[in-house]
Amino acid sequence: MAITAERRDDFPILRRRVHDAPLVYLDSAASAQKPERVLAAVDDFYRQHYANVHRGAHTLSAEATDAYEAARTRVARFINAPDARSVVFVRNATEGINLVAHAWGRRAIGPGDEIVLTVAEHHANLVPWHLLAAERGAVIRGVPLGSDQRVDLDALKGAMSPRTKLVATFHVSNVLGVLNPIAEIAGIAHEAGALLLVDGAQAVPHLPVDVQALGADMYAFSGHKVGAPSGIGALWVREDLLATWPPFLGGGEMIRTVAIDRSTYADIPMRFEAGTPAIAEAVGLHAALDYLDEVGMQAIWDHDRALARYAIERLRRVDGVTLYGPEGDDRGGIVTFNLDGVHPHDVASALDVRGVAIRAGHHCAQPLMGALGVRSTARASFWIHTTTDEIDLLADALGEVRTFFAGVA
Amino acid sequence: MGFLEQVYRDAVLEHARSPRNRGTLDPYTVRQEGINPSCGDELVLYLRLQDGLVDDARFEGHGCAISQASASMMTQAIKGRTVDEAEALIGHFKAMIHGKGVDPSLGDLQVLEGISKLHARVKCATLSWVALDAALGAAAAGTAEAPQVDVDAVDAVDAVDAIDAASG
Incomplete structure (x- = not known):
């Protein structure tokens, strides 16, 4: 059974606002938010x-x-x-x-x-x-x-x-x-x-x-x-x-x-x-x-993979975005990227002030950063409560972030 | 002015785009590495001290706009000052960045005050200042090659001090 946006109601924290904007939590890979039942x-x-x-x-x-x-x-x-x-x-x-x-x-x-x-x-x-x-x-x-x-x-x-x-x-x-x-x-x-x-x-x-x-x-x-x-x-x-x-x-x-x-x-x-x-x-x-x-693990996996495909398509169309990781049926809901000319921490802060929470840094994977030829990256990660609207918001914001920081780094 | 513009003031972005005093010094009185293990950013600070004055200061390394702008503005601010003045500036800067008020002696550095509202980024701004603090300590002890300093550890203590000061 497909996961619907009603699942968002299961997570009380999603009702709060951050910097006067609705919370868009794209950092589930760092730690997941808690359902009401827990x-x-x-x-x-x-x-x-x-x-x-x-x-x-x-x-x-x-x-x-x-x-x-x-x-x-x-x-x-x-x-x-x-x-x-x-x-x-x-x-x-x-x-x-x-x-x-x-x-x-x-x-x-x-x-x-x-x-x-x-x-x-x-x-x-x-x-x-x-x-x-x-x-x-x-x-x-x-x-x-x-x-x-x-x-x-x-x-x-x-x-x-x-x-x-x-x-x-x-x-x-x-x-x-x-x-x-x-x-x-x-x-x-x-x-x-x-x-x-x-x-x-x-x-x-x-x-x-x-x-x-x-x-x-x-x-x-x-x-x-x-x-x-x-x-x-x-x-x-x-x-x-x-x-x-x-x-x-x-x-x-x-x-x-x-x-x-x-x-x-x-x-x-x-x-x-x-x-x-x-x-x-x-x-x-x-x-x-x-x-x-109750949600269904297969449904969650399908949802995560569909969001990853959607996010890769949307972010690929943003000027200056470099995406990391393979594409395919084995790709879960983690999308790691860099924005040309902007340090990932600055990307994260610019998103944070819009209520969008992502991770930036080496993700406790420094050997992998070396293999990818970068020092750090930004990362958006998805879960049950994530919607395509939130990914649209991320992609639209990234275009503006790049303009704001033009010429830095 | 939006929140983002309050943090990244035009002068901050300008310093990030064109950092001052980037590079190395030879000879130098002290060479100090600073690291932010939570993000992997690194900075190397070189100081040349003469007759109690900061004769020259340079930095190299890599990091976000905030860390680069902060290091750039710091080196500008301390050049030509006495070591005592530089040490006083460290205290004032840390106080400002932890939201404990702005001392007028900070001058141009006040454009960095907005970062105090973005808690996740305070350490980016203090990396160069923690390195400066350690470098001046090393120089006073006659050490030219100072051991690497970790902003994560130092800033955690500073943050607790700031909370104590605010509540006590």
Whole structure:
């Protein structure tokens, strides 16, 4: 079912004005706005059910534990994980990737072992591996983009060796908007005996995700990008792997027994959740995933791709616009561009004063900026509530912005 | 005057189009790099100090119209001033850009005041000033090659100071 403009009513923040203009929020790739249903669920949880989880001996604690664990089951169902036990709650995709680097990487990676990454990764999927490689004496192998601005799969195959222990890559690029062919990449990784970690931060909000069909071994995403509160995310790991990993952080909730000088650890997934978790945030994540299923993930993906096609067509007709990223059915709702002669931050400010929110900068993807031959770009990103009228407004404004800044930079 | 025109005054755009004092100095008393990690913009400031005066100041690097105009106007403003005057100017500029009022000694720099209304861009304007502050500190300590300074970290502290001053 197609997404209609009535969906805008689901997002209370869209009623506000910025600089005396209606808010046009084109920055969902940075963080998504929250549907009413999520706000209500979090509010109700705090008003009616809040207590600490897993340890209490009273009614509220039991209700809070049930709600928290129901959220875990909901996440598993949403990404078609075989079992909720293999879903670990984390703060965000970044923490999920760091968890893998520590719990798996510090034991599995040794001197001379190789980690394969693409040039289009977000810093969240680069820096944890830099830290691990420096500590363990491992080698990072970078895979470039092909001339079509998609990951060069031949180069990926060429980067694999008997020492490759891990391929870590994005599902949807936060800059190019392109869908990575994960099932194919999984085949390449597994053929070489390596594991595959997928950074799903830009995919889970936008298309149906089935971690089993993808053939991923590990999959991380952030709640705040799917309309949930910030501070909650999930890491799914193949259960046979996760069950063998040592803890990441130590503390309460993750133990079985503790003596003064030693401790034993809880089963998965609790082993990886030290301390009081983000309880209400998990409840919010549950509500957000319910909302997304109601809208329909296939409908969202179709909507995003149609908006991307529309935006590319409209922006291409604006003088001085350079567009980045491939075109095609694998292009999601992220449109990255530059305006000739105007710094992206000045573009963003000129749009901001018209109520239009976009992102400008390196998008935490400095190696990709280098590969594209730019220092920074502007980026408009779309979601359920985005309309073609808003894209028209963006395109019309860009023409005026270019005139305003003529001759600068 | 529209909001955008209040931020990007004609003089600001003119400096961005034709920055003054762009380039390097040789010899120099101190060379100072400044970086804005949130956007990747970089600036290198060169100062030649003589007898307590800023004899010459140049900058190179890349960035948005605001950062370029601010650096251009800053180098113009400090050339020929005493080091003490330059330091006082840093304080006045930071106060203005954080919305704490405009000291008359800022002179032409007052055209940058509008940026204080665009919170997301304050660091673009302060990058060169944070670099100047660090450069003068390095020069006082006899260091010619100053370690890189991060405007993100410095400006966060300045912003909290500004809030404290406003509320206290």
